[in-house]
Amino acid sequence: MLMVSSLLAATSIVEPLILEQLGLERNALWVTAYMVVLAAMFLGVISLIAMFCIWWERKVAGHMQARIGPNRVGPIGILQSLADGMKLLLKEDLTPGVADHFLYRLAPYLAFAPVFAAFIALPFGPNLTVEPRLNVGVFWILAMLSVEVMGVILAGWASNNKWAIYGAMREACQMVSYEIPLGISIIVGVMTAGTLNMVMLGHIQGGGIHTWLIYRNPFVFLAFFVFFVASLASNKRAPFDLPESESELVAGFHTEYSGLRWSFFFFAEYGAMFIVGGIQAALFLGGWHDPFGLLGWWYQKALANYTIDPTGMNVASLLLLNVIGVGIFVTKALGIIFVQMWLRWTLPRPRIDQVLYACVKVLLPMACVLLLGAAVWQWLIPERPGIPWKDYQPWDLADWFRAGYGAAGVTQLVLTLVGIGMFSAVVGWVMYAAATGRNNKQRLTEPAPLDRVPDNLVKA
Amino acid sequence: MMGAILGQGGVELTDAGTVSAVLFYVFALLTGGAALAVVFSRNIVRTAVALLFTLAGVAGLYFLLSAEFLAAVQLVVYAGGTLILIVFGVMLTSKSQFARFEPKLGEVIVAMSVGVILLFALILGIFHTTFASNALSLDEYPVAKLGQVLLGDYLVPFELISVLLLVVMIGAAYLAKGRRRDEPRTEKPTLSRAARQWS
Amino acid sequence: MNFGPMILSQVGLQHYLVLAAFMFVCGLMSILTKRNAIGILMGVELILNAANVNVVAFNRFSHGIGAGGLRLDGQVFAIFVIVLAAAEAAVALAIFLNFYNNFSTIDVERAKNLRG
Numbered sequence: 001m002l003m004v005s006s007l008l009a010a011t012s013i014v015e016p017l018i019l020e021q022l023g024l025e026r027n028a029l030w031v032t033a034y035m036v037v038l039a040a041m042f043l044g045v046i047s048l049i050a051m052f053c054i055w056w057e058r059k060v061a062g063h064m065q066a067r068i069g070p071n072r073v074g075p076i077g078i079l080q081s082l083a084d085g086m087k088l089l090l091k092e093d094l095t096p097g098v099a100d101h102f103l104y105r106l107a108p109y110l111a112f113a114p115v116f117a118a119f120i121a122l123p124f125g126p127n128l129t130v131e132p133r134l135n136v137g138v139f140w141i142l143a144m145l146s147v148e149v150m151g152v153i154l155a156g157w158a159s160n161n162k163w164a165i166y167g168a169m170r171e172a173c174q175m176v177s178y179e180i181p182l183g184i185s186i187i188v189g190v191m192t193a194g195t196l197n198m199v200m201l202g203h204i205q206g207g208g209i210h211t212w213l214i215y216r217n218p219f220v221f222l223a224f225f226v227f228f229v230a231s232l233a234s235n236k237r238a239p240f241d242l243p244e245s246e247s248e249l250v251a252g253f254h255t256e257y258s259g260l261r262w263s264f265f266f267f268a269e270y271g272a273m274f275i276v277g278g279i280q281a282a283l284f285l286g287g288w289h290d291p292f293g294l295l296g297w298w299y300q301k302a303l304a305n306y307t308i309d310p311t312g313m314n315v316a317s318l319l320l321l322n323v324i325g326v327g328i329f330v331t332k333a334l335g336i337i338f339v340q341m342w343l344r345w346t347l348p349r350p351r352i353d354q355v356l357y358a359c360v361k362v363l364l365p366m367a368c369v370l371l372l373g374a375a376v377w378q379w380l381i382p383e384r385p386g387i388p389w390k391d392y393q394p395w396d397l398a399d400w401f402r403a404g405y406g407a408a409g410v411t412q413l414v415l416t417l418v419g420i421g422m423f424s425a426v427v428g429w430v431m432y433a434a435a436t437g438r439n440n441k442q443r444l445t446e447p448a449p450l451d452r453v454p455d456n457l458v459k460a
Numbered sequence: 461m462m463g464a465i466l467g468q469g470g471v472e473l474t475d476a477g478t479v480s481a482v483l484f485y486v487f488a489l490l491t492g493g494a495a496l497a498v499v500f501s502r503n504i505v506r507t508a509v510a511l512l513f514t515l516a517g518v519a520g521l522y523f524l525l526s527a528e529f530l531a532a533v534q535l536v537v538y539a540g541g542t543l544i545l546i547v548f549g550v551m552l553t554s555k556s557q558f559a560r561f562e563p564k565l566g567e568v569i570v571a572m573s574v575g576v577i578l579l580f581a582l583i584l585g586i587f588h589t590t591f592a593s594n595a596l597s598l599d600e601y602p603v604a605k606l607g608q609v610l611l612g613d614y615l616v617p618f619e620l621i622s623v624l625l626l627v628v629m630i631g632a633a634y635l636a637k638g639r640r641r642d643e644p645r646t647e648k649p650t651l652s653r654a655a656r657q658w659s
Numbered sequence: 660m661n662f663g664p665m666i667l668s669q670v671g672l673q674h675y676l677v678l679a680a681f682m683f684v685c686g687l688m689s690i691l692t693k694r695n696a697i698g699i700l701m702g703v704e705l706i707l708n709a710a711n712v713n714v715v716a717f718n719r720f721s722h723g724i725g726a727g728g729l730r731l732d733g734q735v736f737a738i739f740v741i742v743l744a745a746a747e748a749a750v751a752l753a754i755f756l757n758f759y760n761n762f763s764t765i766d767v768e769r770a771k772n773l774r775g
Binding site: 028032100102103106110134135136139140142143144146147149150153154157158165169172176179183195196 | 478479503505506509512516528529531532533535536539540541543544547548551603
Binding site for chain 3: 617
């Protein structure tokens with residue numbers, strides 16, 4: 001308890017800094033005003049993330065389909081999302097005549113608001129979390145993802161459109177069934193870590209890649225993959241994108257939505273992708289830490305300096321560390337998003353009963369077995385409590401054996417090697433395929449008739 | 461919890477009450493207004509949406525009452541589970557989307573008077589009672605303590621609830637299954653055409 | 660905390676109790692006036708929520724520190740009530756589905772086969 005509060009007590013450095021620079025005293029009014037401004041800023045951040053992800057998705061889709069994707073608006077088409085946004089704002093605001101007007105208008109905001117609220121728990125940096133004292137951080141994000149389903153169902157129902165209702169019912173079934181393996185795999189990670197607070201989860205993974213939670217025991221390793229698959233279903237991403245299955249249901253639950261209302265659904269979708277990417281990065285993949293533990297070591301030093309003397313250089317050092325941490329965290333989350341996009345444009349779409357089969361008969365028993373296994377593993381081979389660099393030296397292997405956590409250390413190292421091996425194998429395979437396939441551009445269709453221009457055709 | 465948050469950062473506690481009070485009134489208005497909408501709304505889907513806002517307001521109140529874990533449980537189980545179940549039920553049992561059932565005026569008057577009298581009696585009771593004052597003050601919310609209590613003092617109810625949930629799942633699945641198509645109906649078998657000739 | 664005007668700026672136990680009483684009464688009126696069976700179920704959920712708010716408010720203001728340190732009985736009670744309410748809603752909806760299949764309407768006024 002004391003450990004937690006002493007670490008968290010120093011976490012608010014940005015807010016007193018800004019208030020001091022503005023000459024305002026730190027009472028409830030100005031702190032609340034600061035929070036309101038921060039919330040407005042986050043609205044902009046989410047829009048930026050969504051616009052970047054939409055552009056990136058179209059580029060990734062294009063390159064995987066042997067075409068280029070958007071390349072006209074801006075240098076590599078980077079301003080395409082901006083152009084799309086302007087178009088959506090200027091579109092006619094249509095409401096179907098037979099739709100339930102109040103619910104039709106409410107639904108996009110009901111879908112977007114929980115996603116927005118979930119950003120307050122994401123640990124962008126050790127001192128750059130919106131609310132670091134939220135002691136149920138992981139559970140709060142899970143709660144927000146559950147409330148989002150209601151907005152989707154209402155959108156489908158209020159549109160009074162057959163395809164929309166199909167999409168809404170499919171989404172409800174799918175989302176509700178996949179919440180269980182999602183929650184259980186989170187519990188496996190949380191059980192290993194011993195805390196629900198996302199900032200603390202980041203701190204205990206600061207010793208380098210072998211302290212990342214995914215490598216603590218083999219059950220958490222597998223729980224990461226269970227969580228990944230369940231999060232695909234939770235985000236309505238392919239191969240689980242039945243709610244908006246474009247080739248079947250026109251556009252699923254948002255068939256009747258156009259313009260700005262439609263864009264709210266897409267902010268919600270890409271925001272939710274970033275959030276689940278953020279949970280995976282924070283809970284399993286080390287949060288804002290680099291694989292060598294340098295940031296963790298630097299943080300302990302900077303924090304010690306800051307506590308002694310909270311001015312000038314120490315503040316700048318802590319802030320720089322936080323900014324680097326944000327960069328690392330966002331990179332990890334975007335990596336997860338890239339894998340989600342990769343899967344979307346690779347895998348075909350199963351039927352709804354196959355989706356539910358996969359959840360109830362495959363993922364759910366797997367998640368339960370992992371929960372049991374992780375509990376038994378923790379009982380037999382307890383892992384090392386404490387914060388790396390503060391309570392113990394993570395890279396000193398003899399120290400692990402001396403403290404009695406030799407088995408845990410060996411497990412973590414073995415799993416790290418397995419993990420790094422798998423990762424490099426996949427990356428190496430992709431690079432090999434890209435390198436050797438560059439010159440094998442296969443012609444997928446017969447040449448079009450006009451490739452051989454007849455003589456009597458007038459060329460423009 | 462609000463006092464704890466603002467107190468930890470070194471902010472004066474005199475103003476903590478105002479922010480906390482404002483937040484309470486915001487959540488209380490949301491909850492109370494949505495509860496009224498549940499009673500007076502005619503369309504069943506709008507009633508479900510009003511219930512969603514009630515549950516969300518109650519979750520906000522739990523945050524103010526230093527019950528963070530409970531607030532998250534409320535949102536996950538109630539708003540994200542039970543309410544979806546209710547909306548499913550609404551969708552499966554409504555013939556037309558805008559079906560309305562109007563209760564009889566006499567019933568409405570009786571119900572309103574019962575409600576108002578009960579509310580008046582409860583509020584009088586609240587004001588006339590002296591409550592013990594033993595406030596829960598914490599620096600940080602003890603999720604760990606809640607876990608220990610759940611698996612320590614309250615272990616037996618915890619296990620019983622898991623058995624109960626299993627029983628409920630089986631029961632609800634059986635009840636909702638309906639009649640199988642190849643089960644014979646329990647009526648008198650009708651005579652075949654040939655038999656009818658001779659009956 | 661006894662009889663006297665509630666201080667509006669200092670939110671205490673009485674504020675939460677009044678709110679819980681209001682929610683309880685709304686739930687009761689919903690049960691009494693709604694003809695749609697699912698509307699009645701929603702009234703029951705309101706009543707359960709009102710009871711939960713009551714218990715948690717008491718835990719926060721009147722029952723916080725006990726002999727063994729922190730006491731969280733109210734919150735544990737509320738967790739159990741939430742779980743039970745979810746279970747009860749599942750069974751109730753199964754019953755309503757059967758009702759709908761038998762009477763082809765969800766109006767509870769039509770369930771008068773036993774009358775007379």
